[in-house]
Amino acid sequence: MSATLRMTEIFYSIQGESRSLGLPTVFVRLTGCPLRCQYCDTAYAFSGGELMSLKQILLQVASYKPRYVCVTGGEPLAQPNAIPLLQALCEAGYKVSLETSGALDVSTVDERVSRVVDVKTPDSAEVGRNLYSNLALLGQHDQVKFVICSRSDYEWARFKLDEYALADSVGEVLFSPSHAQLTPRQLAEWIVEDNLPVRFQMQLHKYLWNDEPGH
Numbered sequence: 001m002s003a004t005l006r007m008t009e010i011f012y013s014i015q016g017e018s019r020s021l022g023l024p025t026v027f028v029r030l031t032g033c034p035l036r037c038q039y040c041d042t043a044y045a046f047s048g049g050e051l052m053s054l055k056q057i058l059l060q061v062a063s064y065k066p067r068y069v070c071v072t073g074g075e076p077l078a079q080p081n082a083i084p085l086l087q088a089l090c091e092a093g094y095k096v097s098l099e100t101s102g103a104l105d106v107s108t109v110d111e112r113v114s115r116v117v118d119v120k121t122p123d124s125a126e127v128g129r130n131l132y133s134n135l136a137l138l139g140q141h142d143q144v145k146f147v148i149c150s151r152s153d154y155e156w157a158r159f160k161l162d163e164y165a166l167a168d169s170v171g172e173v174l175f176s177p178s179h180a181q182l183t184p185r186q187l188a189e190w191i192v193e194d195n196l197p198v199r200f201q202m203q204l205h206k207y208l209w210n211d212e213p214g215h
């Protein structure tokens with residue numbers, strides 16, 4: 001239990017994204033990210049933070065008595081000790097999800113974790129970082145997300161959906177508008193028009209708490 005991680009925050013809130021949307025969830029936000037998506041709403045997690053031991057993190061998570069825990073960042077997999085952290089959270093009996101950019105290998109993540117892999121679109125400015133080999137590793141317990149900034153991003157995501165047969169190979173394909181860049185309504189209309197086999201989602205916490213940190 002001597003592993004340490006650089007942590008930005010741990011807080012209890014309502015899951016605002018993914019398949020477990022709406023469920024009370026503890027968020028464990030790791031510091032640092034090698035990407036710079038132009039829309040990133042969590043730039044405050046790029047640096048700073050404080051070192052915490054795995055034991056301290058587990059104690060703080062347990063204090064909320066949660067059923068769900070979401071490990072996010074920054075880019076959580078940029079810290080090697082994210083792997084033992086995810087395993088320990090599963091051992092403790094929580095339902096665990098991981099928000100990851102998909103730029104780092106997800107193969108060593110505990111199989112009980114629902115991996116939410118964000119495929120970076122051209123207008124994120126980080127499309128070159130996608131590790132497409134991750135997609136073949138995902139199954140029905142996992143999720144793929146596209147954060148869409150524009151019509152051309154939408155068309156690109158629609159193509160990737162087809163190219164990797166994602167609707168069949170993963171549990172959930174999420175299409176989400178980039179907040180304040182594409183209206184939720186516009187994206188919803190495109191999805192219906194094309195009868196896409198995806199789940200539309202918008203970041204619920206932005207509507208509940210605006211962009212206040214700690215939610």
Ligand SMILES: C[S@@+](CC[C@H](N)C(=O)[O-])C[C@H]1O[C@@H](n2cnc3c(N)ncnc32)[C@H](O)[C@@H]1O
Binds near residue numbers: 033040073203
């Ligand atoms: C802050 S990231 C942390 C995890 C990981 N670095 C990643 O990008 O998946 C969590 C999720 O928030 C999404 N996100 C960040 N800024 C956003 C925005 N302005 N609008 C919509 N989604 C956003 C990211 O695309 C990602 O799916």
Ligand SMILES: Nc1nc2[nH]cc(C(=O)O)c2c(=O)[nH]1
Binds near residue numbers: 013014017070073215
């Ligand atoms: N409420 C809430 N739900 C979230 N789901 C994923 C988040 C993230 O930052 O990865 C997030 C977040 O920051 N807040």
Ligand code: SF4
Binds near residue numbers: 034040041043101
């Ligand atoms: S990978 Fe995630 S944390 Fe990093 S810049 Fe992109 S959205 Fe932000």
Ligand SMILES: [Mg+2]
Binds near residue numbers: 041042
């Ligand atoms: Mg967030």
